[in-house]
Amino acid sequence: MVEYRVRIGEQEIALQVGENGQISIGGEIHPIQILQLDDHEFLVRHGSVQHRLAVVRQGGGFFLVTEGLTLEAAIESPRERLIREHARERGMEHARAEIHAPMPAMVVRIEVSEGETVTAGQGLVVLEAMKMENELRAPRDGVVKAVHASPGSAVEKGALLMLLE
Numbered sequence: 293m294v295e296y297r298v299r300i301g302e303q304e305i306a307l308q309v310g311e312n313g314q315i316s317i318g319g320e321i322h323p324i325q326i327l328q329l330d331d332h333e334f335l336v337r338h339g340s341v342q343h344r345l346a347v348v349r350q351g352g353g354f355f356l357v358t359e360g361l362t363l364e365a366a367i368e369s370p371r372e373r374l375i376r377e378h379a380r381e382r383g384m385e386h387a388r389a390e391i392h393a394p395m396p397a398m399v400v401r402i403e404v405s406e407g408e409t410v411t412a413g414q415g416l417v418v419l420e421a422m423k424m425e426n427e428l429r430a431p432r433d434g435v436v437k438a439v440h441a442s443p444g445s446a447v448e449k450g451a452l453l454m455l456l457e
């Protein structure tokens with residue numbers, strides 16, 4: 293069984309996935325089925341309830357879009373947890389963080405400027421894609437080292453938008 297830590301907003305849960313695909317949340321087994329429809333879209337079934345879920349990766353996190361609701365999520369695997377803990381032990385937790393566009397989009401607003409101190413979860417840049425605004429947030433505390441985008445500009449998926457130190 294592999295345990296992941298999943299954070300959506302302020303809520304964090306322990307999610308375990310067994311070798312047979314069985315999912316346990318907080319020690320309780322859930323009959324969840326996940327069917328991948330394409331690269332970024334999934335059908336999630338829990339009993340008789342089903343939801344379409346679009347998943348877009350952003351740096352170390354994800355945007356989950358379902359039924360008009362956009363959620364920001366962080367998923368930490370056992371390997372990622374070991375790397376983070378090792379970096380903390382070695383004093384490397386303040387390495388650079390890169391903020392990339394999770395999809396082709398238009399830059400609506402830049403919320404911070406170079407040299408500004410930001411805290412984890414603080415809004416950095418707002419993008420518009422698929423007629424929805426998505427706010428990209430700071431993955432950790434830091435200082436804005438460089439801003440590589442400007443309001444009104446179109447960016448491609450993966451474009452570097454900002455550097456944090």
